[in-house]
Each structure stands twice: as C-alpha cells, then as structure tokens.
Amino acid sequence: MGFMARVLFVVLSLGTAVLYQNYRNISKPLPPPALDVNAYWGPGLASSYKEDASIKPFTIKYAEAVNDLKQQLARPLKLHAPLEDVNFEYGFNSKALRNVITYWRDNYLTRWSEREQFLNQFPQFTTQIQGLKIHFLHVKPTKPGTKKVVPLLLLHGWPGSVREFYELIPFLTTPSKDSDYVFEVIAPSLVGYGWSQGASKKNFGAAEMAVVFRNLMLRVGHKKFLIQGGDWGSIIGSNVATLFPENSIGYHSNLCFTNSLVANIKGFITELYPPLFLEKHQEEFHIPGLDKFFNLLEESGYFHIQATKPDTIGTALLNNPVGLAAYILEKFSTWTNLKYRNLPDGGLTQRFTMDALLDNLMIYYLTDSITTSQRLYAEVYAQNQRDMKMDRVPTSTPTGCARFRHDLAHSTDWQLKDKFTNLVHSTYHNDGGHFIALEQPKILYKDFVEFVKKVMT
Structure with a gap:
C-alpha cells in the first residue's frame, strides 16, 4: 500500500470513527426528566393553596353570553372581497365566511338550547389538580355484559376540544362484536x-400537562389505563406513556411523530431509496418528503406566531367571533384535506356537519x-422544554x-422505533385527515380496538 493510500485509509478510518461517535451521541437514549408530580400551577403562592380533591358535576349552561354573541353577529359584516379565482389558498374565503356567519346567527344560535342539550349528553365533571380546575367527560360503558371494562384517557388537541369525541364515545362505551x-x-x-383552567405560571408544557392528566386518572380511581390522542393529545399522551409506564397499559395515536435529529436523518435516508424501508402503498404517505415539507410550511404560519407571541394573536381573537370563526374553521378545511383549499367553501361540510364545527x-x-x-x-x-429532549427518552409502553x-x-x-421501543401496531389508512375522531369515528375505533387486542392478550 502506497504512502498516500495509507494516509487516505487513516483519514477515512478516523472520519468514520468520528461520525460513528457523533451518531452514538445524538442517538443515545436519555433518561426521563425529573418532574414534580405535585407542582403548583395556579395563581399566587403555592403555600396559600389547599387542594379540593372533590369531583363536582358540571353542566354547560350559557344565556347572557349567547345573547351577546347574537348581537355581535347581527352587526354589519365588513370583509374584504377575495381575490379573483381564489378559494381558500389565501386563508378563509370571505364569501364562504359570510355564509358561515349567516348560518351561525340565523340557524345555529336559534337552536342553542338544543345544542346545549347535545353538549351535555355525557356526564361532565370538574376537579382541582395542582392548582388548576380541570374539566373532563367521564363516560362509563352501557351494559358491558361479559366485556372487560378498560379505562381510557382520551386526549384532544388544538383547535379541537372534547367535542371531537362525541361521535367516537358511543363506539367506545357500547359493547361490540369487534x-x-x-x-x-x-x-x-x-x-x-x-x-379547564389555564396555568398561571411559565414553563407549563406538554410534560407538565401529562403529569396533571396522570394525576386525574388516579383521582378518578384508575392506576392503570390506556391512552389515545391526536395533535397535542398525541404529544401529551406520549409523555404520559413515557413518564409513567407503571400506569400506562398502552398508548395509541393517530398522529405518531418524532422530531429527533436521528429521526430526521432516517427520513432523509428513506427518501433516497424508499423500497428499502416502505411498502409500496406506504410510500405516498412519506414521499416526496420535500413536497410534504413545503406543504407543511405553507400551512404552519399559525404555529410560528403561537409559539412566539400567543398573547398577541389571542388578543386579536378574543371576543371577536367572526375572526375566531375564520381562524379556527380554516384548520378544519386544510387539515382535513389539503386539496380543500381549492374549493369555494373550503370543503368544510364534506366530512363535518356545520353544527359540529x-x-x-x-x-x-x-370560555374565552x-x-x-x-x-x-x-x-x-x-428552551426549558427543549432541554428535556423527550424525543430521545424511550417509551417502553406498548x-x-x-x-x-x-x-x-x-x-x-424506522423513525419511530428509537422513541417507541415497543411499537406493536402500525397501520396506514388511505383516507382521513387530522380530526379523524370527528371525521371517521368508526374507522378510528376499529383501529384502536385492533391495537387493544394486541396489548391485552
């Protein structure tokens, strides 16, 4: 071997060793952060707080606020006309928004007592946990018969609410041959x-919320339970499963995602030769990654402002029903199917009823x-949440x-298994969007019970 060849060999060997060591450093599993499970997040000093552990029934009942809303929506609606040949590509089309406001004012609100009754159909409660009033639905099975009853912590996201689950809950709580x-x-x-009351102090993130909801499950009498969630519910649910494996029977999500550096590297490698990592029917979910990245970038302007200046945009939307409608309902258009941007009405009622929205x-x-x-x-x-590096803390829960x-x-x-080391169920559905519990509750239910069968047997 010539001198230059030996030098090249040494350089390549050293380079490979450095790369390998760096890879080990960035892929090394990390221990879970130490969190205070009794941390106080309410207003004022923790020393003056005495927790009321009672669970109180809750009923949705509004009259004055609804009358005020009727008056606001009765005012002349001043909106800019959309650009010619533009539907939802620039955001919520103002022509479509006029139709929504008209229906809201002249149809929906005239039936508010009916909608209030609908929203009150499931038992609801509040309780104090760590200085915060927490609201929750608690729905027990109807005539379980010989079926085994399993507790389930069900978590929504933004801009959703517990309303997303109203069509799903009957599937979950009614015995089925499935x-x-x-x-x-x-x-x-x-x-x-x-x-549910907002935290009064900084640094209340998804991990801290996971602590609150684990404490909620203990409060209602369940030391072990299943978890299901999408959007923020996915991240919070993942944190519950990661931080409290002793309480978690299994964790199921309709938005499985990990954002570690290693996961992103694996995504790039998958892009180079998809057949090595994906079956043919799976490729369109992930490939081409660059197109999907730019689509996500186009739809994530809200994310940047909410992650940096939430109070500014919050002030603009507070007590502004027309603005709030445009801001929230637009997500139910594009997040359900990106192609709905090209429809004059944003495809809002393609998969949802206007009443549900x-x-x-x-x-x-x-609730302001x-x-x-x-x-x-x-x-x-x-920064303090990023320092936890939860994407590198393994989740042993099924x-x-x-x-x-x-x-x-x-x-x-391949990306998920570094984080979720016990991935026992992985499925691809050729239809459906972000708000799947509201959009296709039966399909989500069937996928969930398939997972449960694997976990419980």
Missing part, C-alpha cells in the same frame, strides 16, 4: 382549553380560552400508530 373490551372514557379538556367553535368563544390554548405552543417550544392519508405529517416505523 372487541372483547369496552371502555370507560375519561376525556379532559386540555389545560387552558374549554372549561360550530359546537367546537362555541367552546372556545364561550383562545389565548390560554395557544400558550401551549410557546411553552412546549421554550404503542400503536394509525396513519391517515391526509394528516399533516407522518413518521415511518
């Missing part, structure tokens, strides 16, 4: 969402929770991943 199990559902409003909107409006809901973005992406074709993003099994 499953040997039936579920006792505990579905909380996320902290700062709906009727307005039910969800009313929860944000009536838009600002506190958006603060979660700022907290999760603050995990199930259900991917729906039109959701915002997807991770491959």
Whole structure:
C-alpha cells in the first residue's frame, strides 16, 4: 500500500470513527426528566393553596353570553372581497365566511338550547389538580355484559376540544362484536382549553400537562389505563406513556411523530431509496418528503406566531367571533384535506356537519380560552422544554400508530422505533385527515380496538 493510500485509509478510518461517535451521541437514549408530580400551577403562592380533591358535576349552561354573541353577529359584516379565482389558498374565503356567519346567527344560535342539550349528553365533571380546575367527560360503558371494562384517557388537541369525541364515545362505551373490551372514557379538556383552567405560571408544557392528566386518572380511581390522542393529545399522551409506564397499559395515536435529529436523518435516508424501508402503498404517505415539507410550511404560519407571541394573536381573537370563526374553521378545511383549499367553501361540510364545527367553535368563544390554548405552543417550544429532549427518552409502553392519508405529517416505523421501543401496531389508512375522531369515528375505533387486542392478550 502506497504512502498516500495509507494516509487516505487513516483519514477515512478516523472520519468514520468520528461520525460513528457523533451518531452514538445524538442517538443515545436519555433518561426521563425529573418532574414534580405535585407542582403548583395556579395563581399566587403555592403555600396559600389547599387542594379540593372533590369531583363536582358540571353542566354547560350559557344565556347572557349567547345573547351577546347574537348581537355581535347581527352587526354589519365588513370583509374584504377575495381575490379573483381564489378559494381558500389565501386563508378563509370571505364569501364562504359570510355564509358561515349567516348560518351561525340565523340557524345555529336559534337552536342553542338544543345544542346545549347535545353538549351535555355525557356526564361532565370538574376537579382541582395542582392548582388548576380541570374539566373532563367521564363516560362509563352501557351494559358491558361479559366485556372487560378498560379505562381510557382520551386526549384532544388544538383547535379541537372534547367535542371531537362525541361521535367516537358511543363506539367506545357500547359493547361490540369487534372487541372483547369496552371502555370507560375519561376525556379532559386540555389545560387552558374549554372549561379547564389555564396555568398561571411559565414553563407549563406538554410534560407538565401529562403529569396533571396522570394525576386525574388516579383521582378518578384508575392506576392503570390506556391512552389515545391526536395533535397535542398525541404529544401529551406520549409523555404520559413515557413518564409513567407503571400506569400506562398502552398508548395509541393517530398522529405518531418524532422530531429527533436521528429521526430526521432516517427520513432523509428513506427518501433516497424508499423500497428499502416502505411498502409500496406506504410510500405516498412519506414521499416526496420535500413536497410534504413545503406543504407543511405553507400551512404552519399559525404555529410560528403561537409559539412566539400567543398573547398577541389571542388578543386579536378574543371576543371577536367572526375572526375566531375564520381562524379556527380554516384548520378544519386544510387539515382535513389539503386539496380543500381549492374549493369555494373550503370543503368544510364534506366530512363535518356545520353544527359540529360550530359546537367546537362555541367552546372556545364561550370560555374565552383562545389565548390560554395557544400558550401551549410557546411553552412546549421554550428552551426549558427543549432541554428535556423527550424525543430521545424511550417509551417502553406498548404503542400503536394509525396513519391517515391526509394528516399533516407522518413518521415511518424506522423513525419511530428509537422513541417507541415497543411499537406493536402500525397501520396506514388511505383516507382521513387530522380530526379523524370527528371525521371517521368508526374507522378510528376499529383501529384502536385492533391495537387493544394486541396489548391485552
């Protein structure tokens, strides 16, 4: 071997060793962060707080606020005309928005007592946990018979609410030939969402919310339970499963995602030669990655402002029903199917009823929770939360991943398995979007019970 060849060999060997060591450093599993399970997040000093552990029935009842809303929506509606030949590509089309406001004012609100009754159909409660009033649905099975009853923590995201689950809950709580199990559902409003009080102190992120909801499950009498979630519910649910494996029977998500550096490297490698890592029918969920990245970038302007200045946009939307409608309902258009941007009405009622969409909107409006809901973005992406590096803390809890074709993003099994070391269920559905519990509850239910069968046997 010549001198230069030897030098090249040494350089390549050293380079390979450095790369390998760097890879080990960035892929090395990390221990879970030490979190105070009794941390106080309410207003004022913890020393003056005495927790009321009682669970109190809750009923949705509004009259004055709804009358005020009727008056606001009766004012002349001043909107800019959309650009010619533009539908939802620039955001919520103002012509479509006029139709929504008209229906909201002249149809939906005239039936508010009916909608209020609908929203009150499931038992609801509040309780104090760590200084915060937490609201939750608690729905027990109807005539379980010989079916085994399993507790389920069901978690929503933004800009959703517990309303997303109203069509799913009957599937979960009614015995079915599809499953040997039936579920006792505990579905909380996320902290700062709906009727759950927002934190009064900084640094309340997804991990801290996971602590609150694990404590909620203990409060209602369940030391072991299943977890299901999408959007923020996916991240919070993942944190519950990671931080409290002793309490977690299994974790199922319809937005399985990990954002570690190693996962991103694996995504790039998959792009180079997909057949090595994906079956043919799976490729369109992940490939071409660059196109999917730019689509996500186009749809994530809200994310940046909420992760940096949530109170500014919150102030603009608070007590502004028309603006709030445009801001929230636009997500139910493009996140359900990106192609709906090209439709004059945004395809809003292709998969949802207008009543269901307005039910969800009313929860944000009536509770004045838009600002506190958006603060979660700022907290999760603050430095102290990033320092936890939860994407590198392995989750040993049995995990199930259900991917729906039109959701915002997807991770491959290869990407997920560094984080979810016990991935026992992985499926691809050729239809469906981000709000799948509201859009196709029966399909989500069937995927979930398939996962449960694997976990419980």
